[in-house]
Amino acid sequence: MGIIAFLILGLIAGAIAKLIIPGDQPGGWLSTLVLGVVGALLGGWIGSAVFGVGLEEFWSIQTWLVAIVGAVIVLLIWGFFTRSRRTV
Numbered sequence: 001m002g003i004i005a006f007l008i009l010g011l012i013a014g015a016i017a018k019l020i021i022p023g024d025q026p027g028g029w030l031s032t033l034v035l036g037v038v039g040a041l042l043g044g045w046i047g048s049a050v051f052g053v054g055l056e057e058f059w060s061i062q063t064w065l066v067a068i069v070g071a072v073i074v075l076l077i078w079g080f081f082t083r084s085r086r087t088v
Contacts, residue, residue: 006040009058010033010036010040010041010071013068014075015036016068017068018036020068021072021076031078032075035075035078036067036074039067039070039072041070043055043067043070044070046066047069
């Protein structure tokens, strides 16, 4: 997959992850989309390391699932750290 396709995949995965996670997440849409790109990278790494499934083709369902799961994980971690900073 090319770098442009990977960026588009990450941006869309970040938007979907924002819709999946309930409640109000810290940061705006721009930070969520950037975190989605990081999440897609993380999801691809975890998927290939654990399940042998990575980010292979743009239109593959496994690529999308792995990217969305990775984006959800990154958004949850981001929310955990930013919430703890706001309450202190």
